[in-house]
Amino acid sequence: MTRTILPRSSRFPILPWRKFSSLTGPRSAARAISTATRDPRTKMRTWELDEQHLSKIRVNPTRLIDELHYTCQWGTGQRWGKADSETGMSRLALSDADKLARDWFVDTTKSLGCKISVDAMGNTFAIRPGREDGPPTCAGSHLDTQPSGGRYDGILGILAGVEMLKVLSENRVETAFPVGVVNWTNEEGARFPISMVSSGVWAGEIPLDRAHGLKEVGGGSHTMKSELERIGYLGSLPASYEAMPLAAHFELHIEQGPILETEKQKIGIVKGVQAYRWYTVEVDGQEAHTGTTPFNSRADALLAAARMICTSHTAAADHGALASTGILTLSPGSVNTIPGKVTFSLDIRAPTDHILDKLEEHLKSDFDFIVSTESTHGLGLAVSWQTDSVSPAIHFHDDCISTVRASANAILGDDKLSREMVSGAGHDSVYASRRCPTSMIFVPSRNGISHNPKEYTSPEDCAIGADVLLQSVLRYDRLRFARKV
Numbered sequence: 001m002t003r004t005i006l007p008r009s010s011r012f013p014i015l016p017w018r019k020f021s022s023l024t025g026p027r028s029a030a031r032a033i034s035t036a037t038r039d040p041r042t043k044m045r046t047w048e049l050d051e052q053h054l055s056k057i058r059v060n061p062t063r064l065i066d067e068l069h070y071t072c073q074w075g076t077g078q079r080w081g082k083a084d085s086e087t088g089m090s091r092l093a094l095s096d097a098d099k100l101a102r103d104w105f106v107d108t109t110k111s112l113g114c115k116i117s118v119d120a121m122g123n124t125f126a127i128r129p130g131r132e133d134g135p136p137t138c139a140g141s142h143l144d145t146q147p148s149g150g151r152y153d154g155i156l157g158i159l160a161g162v163e164m165l166k167v168l169s170e171n172r173v174e175t176a177f178p179v180g181v182v183n184w185t186n187e188e189g190a191r192f193p194i195s196m197v198s199s200g201v202w203a204g205e206i207p208l209d210r211a212h213g214l215k216e217v218g219g220g221s222h223t224m225k226s227e228l229e230r231i232g233y234l235g236s237l238p239a240s241y242e243a244m245p246l247a248a249h250f251e252l253h254i255e256q257g258p259i260l261e262t263e264k265q266k267i268g269i270v271k272g273v274q275a276y277r278w279y280t281v282e283v284d285g286q287e288a289h290t291g292t293t294p295f296n297s298r299a300d301a302l303l304a305a306a307r308m309i310c311t312s313h314t315a316a317a318d319h320g321a322l323a324s325t326g327i328l329t330l331s332p333g334s335v336n337t338i339p340g341k342v343t344f345s346l347d348i349r350a351p352t353d354h355i356l357d358k359l360e361e362h363l364k365s366d367f368d369f370i371v372s373t374e375s376t377h378g379l380g381l382a383v384s385w386q387t388d389s390v391s392p393a394i395h396f397h398d399d400c401i402s403t404v405r406a407s408a409n410a411i412l413g414d415d416k417l418s419r420e421m422v423s424g425a426g427h428d429s430v431y432a433s434r435r436c437p438t439s440m441i442f443v444p445s446r447n448g449i450s451h452n453p454k455e456y457t458s459p460e461d462c463a464i465g466a467d468v469l470l471q472s473v474l475r476y477d478r479l480r481f482a483r484k485v
């Protein structure tokens with residue numbers, strides 16, 4: 001764990017404000033109009049903004065990326081290039097480095113006029129008041145990383161949220177209702193082994209005691225509760241959507257896959273999260289001597305399992321789904337004995353539950369066929385399935401999806417530069433979506449890589465994503481005002 005201690009006076013420097021005129025291109029032109037022609041004493045009110053004015057409120061791209069790299073001094077990971085920012089991150093949840101990043105989050109958002117609430121899972125809500133009271137429209141993500149992670153997964157979502165607060169503050173924007181940013185604790189599940197655990201507790205889906213009792217991986221004695229206490233983030237607010245309701249949750253996140261980059265698109269409008277199911281498949285055959293048992297007298301459990309794994313790949317491709325095997329065990333595990341028993345994990349994923357139903361049916365029938373045919377010399381082979389986990393597809397809220405779509409169109413000016421997507425990975429937005437309208441915004445990941453020190457999203461793409469996040473929150477606030485909800 002790298003711990004950098006800076007003198008208090010330089011820990012949270014105010015980054016120099018880049019004047020709009022120092023920027024180039026259409027982005028700066030839009031910015032110049034939005035500020036130069038406005039009386040600085042006049043507040044912008046979201047509910048009075050027409051489309052033309054709203055679409056010109058943008059983030060400061062240089063400040064966003066400078067601040068992102070600034071916060072990566074806490075938990076800096078493996079170096080992969082020569083530039084200062086060319087390292088990964090190793091900021092495990094509730095470590096000393098995580099505490100310093102959290103302290104930065106609290107100090108910065110407080111200085112922007114936010115009220116801070118910390119709940120019993122350390123989830124930290126920075127809320128900026130609106131004209132009326134009510135639950136906040138929040139941008140949310142996470143500051144923790146994998147032990148060998150990158151600078152963008154989760155971090156970009158929080159930094160873009162903080163940049164949003166700065167833009168609102170300096171432009172004296174008044175929102176109809178409160179808006180804010182939430183940092184969810186231990187999203188990665190890398191140190192305390194349940195991912196998205198704290199948004200899960202907030203949503204009422206994971207019991208608080210179970211989460212508090214989680215021990216750190218690697219045999220250490222620390223628990224989530226003891227580490228929350230140690231770093232001073234065991235809040236008094238109950239970790240619950242009832243104690244801290246959200247009006248909506250928008251999460252900017254790197255795609256963590258190759259689609260946007262391959263298609264040369266800038267924004268993924270995330271409509272939901274794909275469904276997945278995990279199984280353990282057991283194939284029983286008969287152990288026999290490899291030298292004395294002819295092929296036509298064998299019940300080779302591994303040969304059958306190998307055919308099943310190949311079949312699962314082809315069938316999933318036919319259904320527009322994914323199938324993967326990550327664990328394979330065979331017994332007895334001897335060079336000269338034909339395996340009598342094999343178990344393997346099977347992970348299948350698809351955009352809808354219906355596709356998974358069809359794929360599961362297809363695979364069960366194919367696996368039965370494999371054990372019954374001579375192609376596997378199927379003398380006395382049997383297959384059985386155990387379902388280990390079922391996670392239904394999640395469809396985010398239509399209001400939030402259309403808000404993100406409108407924002408992406410306003411920023412990009414061309415709907416061919418964005419696409420609708422389903423997330424292949426879980427995020428805090430999954431749990432948030434159980435309790436409030438939610439959607440996500442994806443930006444391209446270079447080479448589709450994440451959970452890797454070389455994870456990278458260009459400064460331009462980070463800024464586009466942050467602009468879409470900012471405008472989504474403002475548009476949603478305007479929508480709330482129009483509906484009075």
Ligand SMILES: [Zn+2]
Nearest residue numbers: 153154187253
């Ligand atoms: Zn993440």
